[in-house]
Amino acid sequence: MRIDKHNFTDKIISILDHNTQGRGEEVLSKSEIIQYLNKKTKAANRGSKSRAAFANHYAIYVLIEDYLSKNFDNNGNYSDYEGAKFTDLFRRQRELAFGSKLQNHALNHRLNEEFKKYFPHCEYLPIIRDVESNRYWINENLIIFDQINLALSIKEIIEAYIAAKQQAFSEFMAYCQEIMAIQEKSPEKAIQFIKELFQPNIDARIFEIVSFSILKQYYAEQKIYWGWSTEDIVEESLILYKTGRTNANDGGIDFVMKPLGRFFQVTETVDVKKYFLDIDKIQRYPITFVIKTSESTSDLLQKITHQAEAIYQIKTIVKKYIESIEEIINIPRLVEIFEQVIAAGKGVGVIEEIVLQSRIEFNIETKEY
Known part of the structure; x- marks a missing residue:
């Protein structure tokens, strides 16, 4: 798949390089979920036509955060996990920057639908959901690349994107205030x-x-x-x-x-x-x-x-x-x-x-x- 590189792509590669001993370019070229994040972070640079939406980023983020908080990146027992509660994930989404008005669509179906649109030949979807118990998992098949667990890198990429958007927005708001004064x-x-x-x-x-x-x-x-x-x-x-x-x-x-x-x-x-x-x-x-x-x-x-x-x-x-x-x-x-x-x-x-x-x-x- 052709990689559409933009200003934030270098940041993604830098994070991957740091966590994968310099294999950032390779991971980006072969990992569907990293390529998806590359697409979804295009709006980090000011010149982007992409809208700076956060729902799908945060659906991935809260599941990855849950995964890391329970040390599944090291102990390898994720298949035995009973899954994260929807109420916990939803509450956490709304605690994040720009997230207080987010709805449940990304967790329930929208992220998976968009991911499938971008990667129709990929056999995995990012979110696994048990409707009966209302429990959720991140699909571990997508976050493990050549025996390298990408969970920490995914978390850091999303955090870096949000930080970039916060800075750009703060500058925009400060400029508005300045213009009001002058x-x-x-x-x-x-x-x-x-x-x-x-x-x-x-x-x-x-x-x-x-x-x-x-x-x-x-x-x-x-x-x-x-x-x-x-x-x-x-x-x-x-x-x-x-x-x-x-x-x-x-x-x-x-x-x-x-x-x-x-x-x-x-x-x-x-x-x-x-x-x-x-x-x-x-x-x-x-x-x-x-x-x-x-x-x-x-x-x-x-x-x-x-x-x-x-x-x-x-x-x-x-x-x-x-x-x-x-x-x-x-x-x-x-x-x-x-x-x-x-x-x-x-x-x-x-x-x-x-x-x-x-x-x-x-x-x-x-x-x-």
Whole structure:
């Protein structure tokens, strides 16, 4: 299998070299679970397009930690072990950095499903689970390589990845705080900071957070007048709400606007099937797509239309889907909107919202970064 090397790969090899007497490259080239971790740690470097998710890392980590804590790497009696309790593993996951909101999906099936997708010819899956007793084991066949137990290396690789993400996030949060302090004196720097967050390779969650923060301030400046009768007209500002965790695979809509009832979906793909799935789940109610790309909105709409025509062929069906796209907001449009927000003196509000939403998303419970 071809190894996709990235910035964090050198750290993985270094840890393996230290624990395997210099055989790091060899282990990486032959061990499926190390290759899997190599794929899952791509987001450690800032330039990665990979989302910095932690669920599958932590499912492996808590089982490896349990394995090491009972000295199975030395005594070789793991096959006799009654297995780790789910409640203990789940509680431990949530104690880890960025882990307080994790669910049980990775332990129960998602890790094994993804691993099988990457390594369809591997006869082993990482997690062994007894449904009746709700006990779990790490698959020892994957963590022993040529009579070398890789458990400690796996634990150290995941710990190094989390440390790298913590450092990057702390720097990001500190920069947000700095921008809040200087925004009034140097709006140009604030604009540049936001523009840097709109690079195509930025973390998907950061893009969604920043998009929401800008659009919330932008729409808050707009008012509508409405009522149940001409004698009962009220003035109301537009308010944008987030509806769940960023980039979550929950089938939901990302933002909802009150009182107009506009729906917004944030995406980084131009796969028409994904767009139409979003349209279908709200029964073709008009929806605005916020797309992480610098392509022009006209080119994007044309591309979506061409894909739709190729897939569905029936013009009336394609027309109904395309008409459900209320607006496309790309990166240049977001930057333009942000500059209008800055000109209105609302730049600090954007940064404050970014800090707030980042705390929620990355499970930072206190003001200490």
